[in-house]
Amino acid sequence: MENEPLVFELGIAKGKPHSYRKTPRKPVCPFCEVDQLTDIYEKRGEMIWLHNKFPTLRDTVQTVLIESNNHAGDIANYTPTYNRKLMRFALACFKKMNDSGKYRSVLWYKNYGPRSGGSLEHPHMQLVGLKQLDGYKYLQQNNFVGISVFDNQDVEVNIATHPVQGYDELNINLLKDSGQDLWSDWIQSGVKYMLNIMFNGRCTSYNLFFYPREDGGICAKLIARFEAPAYFVGYKLSQVDDEKTLQVEAEQFRHFFDNGSQLE
Incomplete structure (x- = not known):
């Protein structure tokens, strides 16, 4: 299998705002200036899906989904009701892009924190259409299975035994559309668990990736x-x-969810 890297356009990136750089003044957040946003595809309340103003990857269409007008917002501190609306909106945007037939593959992910690879603090996700590349070619089906935490007809949750990177990855599988709210609750609980419990509070950054399953x-x-x-x-x-260790982690995560960590 030959390596096919994404090509990064450095010239475009030079003007990109960055929340984590050391500068004399705190940079202005472009996502806070809602009235200045352009190339908007869809809006749902505070949530805005728009074209990325700095498309740094060659042969792609890069879009951004602004999650909230709260600059300090995150999945961990949204109300469960708001988080459910967010996940429904993001999933609908992904399906629209993925089903358009314009791309070989579409990537949907979220960066959070200074070590996540992101550039802006304001809560957002990214949906990126790859025109030439299969963004999933290096992944294996066993990356998404593991030690069971929860399982019903709509949602299955596990701790990966064959992680993409490691060491402990939480897989939260939506099996049927009827389970979207429960799926959203498990995602929110997983974020809280990862930031506060899993590493004794040492984790300050995470990535959330979304992968289409073969069963839809x-x-x-x-x-x-x-x-x-x-x-x-x-x-x-x-x-x-x-x-x-994975078995213990699975038990702790299940207990964390069962104790109502996802509730308002």
Whole structure:
């Protein structure tokens, strides 16, 4: 399998705002200036789906979904009701882009925190259409299965035994559209668990990736972000915790959800 990298256009990136750079003054957040936004596709209350003003990747169409007008907002602090609306809107936008037939593949993901690879703090997701590349070619089906946390006819939750990067990745699978609200609740609970419990509060950044399943569902995968392991950087070898540790983590996550962590 030959490597096919995405080409990054540095010239376009030079004018891009960045929340995490050390500057004398705090940069102005473009997502807070709603009246200045252009190229908007759809709006639903505070949620806005629009064209990315800085399309830094060649042969792609890059779009942004602004989650909220609250600059400090995040999945972890939205009300469950708002988070459910957000996930429904984002899923609808993804399906519209994915079903358009214009792209070889469409990527949907979220960066949160200074180590996530993101540039702006304001809560947002990204939906990127790849014209030439298969964005999923390096993934395996076993990346989305693992030690069970929860399972019913609509939603299945597990801790990955074959993670994409490692060490502990939470897979939250939407099996049927009727489970969207429960799926959203598990995602919110997973974010809270990852930021507050899983690493004893040491995790400040995460990525949330969404993958279309072969059965028509969607897998939401939560990956904590620290420094990337050398084995992954140099060899694309992911690492995973031992079976006993994963079992304990699964029990703790299930208990966390059952105790109402996702409720208002």
